[in-house]
Amino acid sequence: KAMATQIPLSEDFFFRQLFDRESCTYTYLLADTNVKEAVIIDPVFELVDRDVNVVRELGFTVKFAMNTHMHADHITGTGLLKRMLPGCQSLISRNSGAKADVYVEPGENVTFGRHQLEVRATPGHTNGCVTYVSHEQGLAFTGDAVLIRGCGRTDFQEGDARTLFHSVHDQIFTLPDNFRLYPAHDYKGQTCTTVGEEKQFNPRLSKPIDEFVEIMANLNLAYPKMMDKAVPANRVCGLHDI
Amino acid sequence: KAMATQIPLSEDFFFRQLFDRESCTYTYLLADTNVKEAVIIDPVFELVDRDVNVVRELGFTVKFAMNTHMHADHITGTGLLKRMLPGCQSLISRNSGAKADVYVEPGENVTFGRHQLEVRATPGHTNGCVTYVSHEQGLAFTGDAVLIRGCGRTDFQEGDARTLFHSVHDQIFTLPDNFRLYPAHDYKGQTCTTVGEEKQFNPRLSKPIDEFVEIMANLNLAYPKMMDKAVPANRVCGLHDI
Ligand SMILES: [Fe+2]
Numbered sequence A, B: 001k002a003m004a005t006q007i008p009l010s011e012d013f014f015f016r017q018l019f020d021r022e023s024c025t026y027t028y029l030l031a032d033t034n035v036k037e038a039v040i041i042d043p044v045f046e047l048v049d050r051d052v053n054v055v056r057e058l059g060f061t062v063k064f065a066m067n068t069h070m071h072a073d074h075i076t077g078t079g080l081l082k083r084m085l086p087g088c089q090s091l092i093s094r095n096s097g098a099k100a101d102v103y104v105e106p107g108e109n110v111t112f113g114r115h116q117l118e119v120r121a122t123p124g125h126t127n128g129c130v131t132y133v134s135h136e137q138g139l140a141f142t143g144d145a146v147l148i149r150g151c152g153r154t155d156f157q158e159g160d161a162r163t164l165f166h167s168v169h170d171q172i173f174t175l176p177d178n179f180r181l182y183p184a185h186d187y188k189g190q191t192c193t194t195v196g197e198e199k200q201f202n203p204r205l206s207k208p209i210d211e212f213v214e215i216m217a218n219l220n221l222a223y224p225k226m227m228d229k230a231v232p233a234n235r236v237c238g239l240h241d242i
């Protein structure tokens, strides 16, 4: 059930969530506290200085600056991070169509120190969307596939509501109910959810597939204002790789 | 050191951070997952509906809607929470000068289920500022005493820089280095820090006392825009107790 036992993080697993108030994007800094190897998920171009600061203060080496997908609402910080942090490589799913140093495929693991993130394909918002899962820590970084009581839009890029529904139900809702989900965005100041909560309370994804498709077809969202700037930049992993 | 071992949260300790993008206030929902008794720290008036929603979905009973101090930058949600959640009582330190159902004094414990928060007096930003400490979980809710790489202003209400310096160094920096600190605000999208990080990297509080007092005297901050509305309302624990 939603309220099952909490899963404690390991003593050597560093976790820090960071927020961009402009695009409402969450960035995650994870590390192995023994060997101090880290990854940054979904960094935002304008906030790279903030992120680099905390990385340097804590003495981490960032192995990968990685994205859950090719974003349309903000410019990724991965290119700039690569410039500022020697040895840092950009990473994204092969299906994203974006350029990066390292491409991952579903089923592979991203490792930093002794920790691992399993790559799960969760297309629907874009073709190349993936979810990164830490089975040991009981958490998953869902990008725009599952948002807290919501989900990413399916009306542009390669969006497809039916595909998104299957991705979420097959790849995310099959995780244990007490796994924490950390999305790429939240617009209401919510920071975290769980598999159990979203299965029960997500106003879109808890519905039958046809109702979900209907809901997604009738959102009437505005054209994303950053899209024409962000997508070309993110295709090459951020401005500083152009 | 800053990078010491992480302290895992207990399996029966529910923790959720919530953010107000308007006033940049953090609200915390904590609960005992067995008996489902909860507390809410520093709720924001405009976001009470969001907070009540998650409380109801998770099946919690909120015992206390509590504040770290009498805020000047946003209107507390405690009065409205009391109306919406039967049995919920407002709680604040006796020294705050605000009206509430329950007054706490330094050294006392706030309990919910089997969990406890120790009340520590940390005046300086206001006279009645307290920090709530969970020794078992290794975390503290510092209000405006310690912010992430910053601290609350000391130039209005009963602010006093020397007092704040002693509060932080005697009551917060004496906690173990790997205790996590959760502040009432952050303006840069940072969500959490640790005692070790702030002792080392806080640009104000890591300085000698005279330098700190000098820094605080020269911030030249604008008059808080919510002050004349927020303080009178918060003195009676929020609009809905007026
Ligand atoms: Fe997206």
Ligand SMILES: [Fe+2]
Pocket: B069, B070, B071, B072, B073, B125, B144, B152
């Ligand atoms: Fe304050």
